[in-house]
Amino acid sequence: MKKGRIFVIAGPSGAGKDTLIKRAIEDLNVRLSVSATTRKPRPGEVDGRDYRFLSDRKFDRLVASEAFLEWKDVYGNRYGTLKSDVEDAISAGLDVILEIDVKGALDIKSRVEEAILVFIMPPSMEELEARLRGREADQESEIKTRTEIAPWEMEMGEKEFEIVIVNDDIDKAAGELAMILGR
Ligand code: 5GP
Numbered sequence: 006m007k008k009g010r011i012f013v014i015a016g017p018s019g020a021g022k023d024t025l026i027k028r029a030i031e032d033l034n035v036r037l038s039v040s041a042t043t044r045k046p047r048p049g050e051v052d053g054r055d056y057r058f059l060s061d062r063k064f065d066r067l068v069a070s071e072a073f074l075e076w077k078d079v080y081g082n083r084y085g086t087l088k089s090d091v092e093d094a095i096s097a098g099l100d101v102i103l104e105i106d107v108k109g110a111l112d113i114k115s116r117v118e119e120a121i122l123v124f125i126m127p128p129s130m131e132e133l134e135a136r137l138r139g140r141e142a143d144q145e146s147e148i149k150t151r152t153e154i155a156p157w158e159m160e161m162g163e164k165e166f167e168i169v170i171v172n173d174d175i176d177k178a179a180g181e182l183a184m185i186l187g188r
Contacts (some may be wrong), residue, residue, distance in 0.1 A: 018155075029186060121168070
């Protein structure tokens with residue numbers, strides 16, 4: 006059977022990755038990889054669907070047993086892509102999406118030659134900040150951390166990613182992403 010493809014989708018926090026991905030994969034047969042994290046679940050999040058929510062000790066054990074394709078500390082919590090998750094999907098011929106941070110994406114780029122890197126670019130820094138402020142879940146300190154790293158992330162997006170989608174219009178951007186995933 007033909008193996009599935011690996012898409013890595015990254016971009017600054019607030020660029021609209023979640024909404025865009027959900028919209029783009031509505032009619033596609035693509036799997037979203039479920040990462041493991043030490044972050045506590047937010048209201049409405051389901052273990053095993055949104056993330057695998059793990060204790061620090063369990064996460065440590067997975068790191069020690071080399072279960073992760075990559076893992077990173079992102080805004081004070083650890084997040085990792087499980088090798089088994091990606092392998093199972095692509096071996097079954099399914100395309101898989103990893104929605105991970107920019108540093109994790111660059112790791113995958115250097116380790117998995119066939120991975121396709123897609124960057125979601127906000128229309129501007131001002132717009133990014135406005136979107137982060139519009140999200141009630143984020144504290145002021147979190148907004149600051151996320152906006153501080155965004156210029157570096159955007160530079161990496163331009164330099165290192167094969168595909169850049171500007172999310173200035175959700176319908177247009179979701180259409181572009183769906184075309185890339187579906188072809
Ligand atoms: P959140 O806590 O808001 O769900 O995610 C915070 C950040 O962690 C996002 O930028 C998200 O893309 C990133 N992230 C989620 N899962 C992974 C993962 O498995 N690996 C890496 N490197 N980053 C991840």
